[in-house]
Amino acid sequence: MALKRLSDIYNTTGELFNELKNNELTEEMKNVLFNLIESYTAEASKVLKFDSQASAKIASRYADIRKANKKIHELKKC
Structure with a gap:
């Protein structure tokens, strides 16, 4: 797996x-x-x-996204 990601x-x-x-x-392609590259x-x-x-940055970003999705799901229930 490491060799694949390095490739x-x-x-x-x-x-x-x-x-x-x-x-x-x-700009779009740069992003x-x-x-x-960051993900790999x-x-x-x-x-x-x-x-x-x-x-650490990606884990934090995913945690924030999960938290936001959970909040959206809770708001839709109301």
């Missing part, structure tokens, strides 16, 4: 490099690529048992 990071970074080099990097880094860190800031 994903490598490929995504290559895509980012090429789009930037060719002056084709849009997509950096979010993918967090997953690789977890598999390799390395406590990274990316992992």
